[in-house]
Every structure is written in C-alpha cells, then in structure tokens.
Amino acid sequence: MKKDNVISILSENMKELRMKANITQEELSFRSGLHRNYISDTERGTRNISIKAVEKIAQGLEVPVEDLFVNKNK
C-alpha cells in the first residue's frame, strides 16, 4: 500500500529515479558518497535521513532535490 508520509514518498521517488537512471544501489552509493546500506535503507523507507544526505542522493541521481519529494499519490 502506498503511504502519504515523507519517508515513503522519498523511498518511492528514489527507487523510481534510480531505475530511470538505470543504475544499481551500489553505483548510486558510489556517486553520492553514501554507504550502500544507507542507500538501501532509505530506498526501503526505514530511515529518517537528513536533508544534506537527501542532497547527496539527488546529486548522485542528477535530479533537483524537490523531485525526490513530489507526492504522486495525491
């Protein structure tokens, strides 16, 4: 079931944008400078990360930060 909270929204957008970029979690980890477990947890929606970490993920995905927070379930 899709959820309407910020952690779930980030999780879904991150996965979708990573798939679109056609890169693995390992590659995103390398590009963003974040640990692979950190990437994996965030994509599963089990972490309340900081906005600086979100910025690194956005840079790794080459998207603006706001794209990671768009709520597509509204």
Add this chain to the structure above:
Amino acid sequence: MKKDNVISILSENMKELRMKANITQEELSFRSGLHRNYISDTERGTRNISIKAVEKIAQGLEVPVEDLFVNKNK
C-alpha cells in the same frame, strides 16, 4: 548572497512561506510541534534537519514538502 545548497534553499523557502502565511516563528513552532529555537535555526540555515522534521514544518505551513525544496535561484 544566495546559495545553491539544500540548507539555504530550505531556509529561504521556509521564511518566504511563513511570511506568506502571515505567522510568526512562534506560531509555526506551535503548529508544527517543533521547538522555537529549532524553527529559528532552520530558518537561519544553521541546521541539517531530518526529513521528518521538514514534514512537520510543511504541515505547519500547510504546503506540500516539495514546495520547501524548490530552488528559485536556478
């Protein structure tokens, strides 16, 4: 000088949206359930806050989370 990093972007948008809502930092603190110093620091761009905290601020301002991350300097 305007900066292009996520903390500055959040800081500027938060201030602008709070002014638009015509509420004080104290009122936003009450509405979001975050301490007034926390609101003040975030608006000054001196804190790397979590995404759950951003969600509370967005709820207090009655805006979608993504509105707080739009980069208007691009």
